[in-house]
Amino acid sequence: MKNEARKTIGMGLTAAFAALAWLAPPSAQAAWPDDQPIRMIIPYAPGGATDILGRAISDKLGPQLGQTIVVENKPGAGSMIGSEYVVRAEPDGYTLVLGSISNVLNAYFYKKPLYNLLTDLKPVTQIVTVPNYLAVNKSLPAKNVKELIELAKKEPGKLSCAVSGVGSSPYLSCELFKTLADVNIITAPFKGGAPAIQSTLGGQTSMVFANEVFPYISSGQLRGLGVTTKDRSSYSPDLPAISETLPSYDVTAWYGIWAPIKTPDAIAERLSKEVNEVLKDPAVLQVLQKLGATPVQSSPQAFDRYVRAEMDRWGKLTRKMNVEPQ
Numbered sequence: 001m002k003n004e005a006r007k008t009i010g011m012g013l014t015a016a017f018a019a020l021a022w023l024a025p026p027s028a029q030a031a032w033p034d035d036q037p038i039r040m041i042i043p044y045a046p047g048g049a050t051d052i053l054g055r056a057i058s059d060k061l062g063p064q065l066g067q068t069i070v071v072e073n074k075p076g077a078g079s080m081i082g083s084e085y086v087v088r089a090e091p092d093g094y095t096l097v098l099g100s101i102s103n104v105l106n107a108y109f110y111k112k113p114l115y116n117l118l119t120d121l122k123p124v125t126q127i128v129t130v131p132n133y134l135a136v137n138k139s140l141p142a143k144n145v146k147e148l149i150e151l152a153k154k155e156p157g158k159l160s161c162a163v164s165g166v167g168s169s170p171y172l173s174c175e176l177f178k179t180l181a182d183v184n185i186i187t188a189p190f191k192g193g194a195p196a197i198q199s200t201l202g203g204q205t206s207m208v209f210a211n212e213v214f215p216y217i218s219s220g221q222l223r224g225l226g227v228t229t230k231d232r233s234s235y236s237p238d239l240p241a242i243s244e245t246l247p248s249y250d251v252t253a254w255y256g257i258w259a260p261i262k263t264p265d266a267i268a269e270r271l272s273k274e275v276n277e278v279l280k281d282p283a284v285l286q287v288l289q290k291l292g293a294t295p296v297q298s299s300p301q302a303f304d305r306y307v308r309a310e311m312d313r314w315g316k317l318t319r320k321m322n323v324e325p326q
Contacts, residue, residue: 032093032267037068039089041097043082045075045192048164049211049291053127053255054098056287060278075191077114078106078167083258084114087121091262093271096124100255102168104310108318109167111325117311121258123303125272127279129254130293131229132173133214134242135222136207137200145226145245148207152183160186162196162205166326169253170196170209172314173228177209179321180246197222211253214292227292228252235292254296254310256303268300 042054054071062069074082079102089095103121106113115121134145140159142148152159161177163170166189178185185206190196193210200208201221209228214236217224226242227233228251243249257275259268278284279295288295298306 032264032270033065033067036094037070038062038065038093039095040069040071041082041086041095042071042073043075043079043097043099043102044073044164045190045194046073047194047212048192049130049293050079050098050100050255051192051194052212052287052291053293056284057098057127057275057278060281060284061274064274064278075165078102078109078165078171078189080106080110080114080167083121086258086260087115089260091122091260091264093259093263093267095260096271097121097258098127098255099258100169101172101253101310101314102165103258104307104314105169105172105318106167107311108315109171109323109325117307120261122261122263122268123300123307124257124259124268125275125300126254126256126296126298126303126306127275128288128291128293128295129252130211130291131227131233132170132209132211132251132253133217133227133236133239133292134173134177134207134209134225135200135213135217136225137203137205138221138223139203140206140223142225143223145240145242148225149181149183149245152181152185156184157186159206160188160204162188162190162199162208162210164193164196164210165189165191169228169251170211172318173209173251175321175323176249176251176317177242177246180249211293212291215290233292235289254306255293256298256307265300272299272303 040058042051044050058069086097142151161174163174188205193212199205216222226240230250232241276297
C-alpha cells in the first residue's frame with residue numbers, strides 16, 4: 001500500500017510540474033534563440049532600400065545573438081505578400097519581417113488588405129527614418145520641381161513615374177505630388193526600388209521616387225529634383241525639399257521590424273535592444289549614410305505608438321487624395 005501511495009503521489013507531482021511548464025510563458029520554457037536560424041523576410045525585390053537595410057542589420061545582428069539570420073526576399077502586393085507570410089508564421093521569434101511605412105499605407109491603398117497591421121503583427125522596433133528622393137531621366141528638360149510641374153501640365157498623361165509598388169512610400173510620394181501639383185502623370189509600380197530606378201535610367205519611365213536613388217543622383221546618372229521630407233536632408237543639403245515648391249508636401253519614409261502578433265514580449269524586447277546596438281555599428285552607419293537614413297533608437301512600445309499615429313495621419317490624408325484603392 002505504501003508503494004502504491006508513493007506511486008500515486010509521484011504521478012500527481014509529475015502531472016503538476018507538467019501543468020506548470022505548460023502555463024509558463026514561452027520565454028521561460030526555452031532559451032531564445034536556440035540552434036535554429038532566424039529568418040528575416042524582406043517584402044521587396046533584392047537591391048532596394050529594404051533589402052540593403054535588412055542585410056546590413058542581419059549581418060551584425062546574427063553574430064550579436066550568436067545565431068544565423070537568413071534573409072529571404074518575398075516581394076509582391078506592396079509588401080503584403082512577405083508580411084502576410086510572417087503573419088502566418090509560428091510566433092516563436094524565428095520569423096521576422098523588415099517592413100516600412102508601406103505596412104501602414106496598404107490599409108488605405110488596397111480594398112482588401114491581406115492582414116490587419118494592428119492585430120496580426122507585433123511591433124518589435126523602428127529602425128530608421130529616410131526621405132524619398134525625386135529623380136528624373138537626364139533627357140527630361142525639367143531642371144527643378146517647378147519646371148517638372150510645368151512640363152507635366154503642358155503634356156498631360158505623357159510623363160510616367162516609377163515607384164516600388166502600390167502602397168509603398170514612393171507610391172504615396174508620387175500620388176501626393178500629383179494631387180498637390182494637380183498634374184496628370186502615369187504611375188508605374190514595380191516590385192521594388194531597384195527595378196523602378198533601372199526603368200528610369202533606361203528611359204522607360206520619366207522619373208522615379210525612391211529611397212535608394214540618392215547614389216544615382218550623386219553619380220550624375222539621374223538628375224535629382226528634390227526630397228520628400230518637409231525639410232532638406234542633412235545628407236543632401238543642396239537638394240531642395242519638394243515642399244519649397246509645394247508647401248504642404250511632406251512624406252517621411254521609415255522602416256521597422258515586426259513579428260507574428262503572439263510572439264512573447266520578452267523576445268520582442270530582446271530583439272529591440274539588440275537592434276538598437278547594431279544601429280550604432282560603424283559599418284551599419286556607413287550603409288545608412290549612403291541611403292540618407294537616420295537611425296532611430298526605439299522599443300516595441302514606442303514603435304507601436306508611432307505606427308498608430310502614422311495610421312491615423314495617413315488615413316486622413318489618403319481620403320483627400322484622388323486614388324482608387326486596388
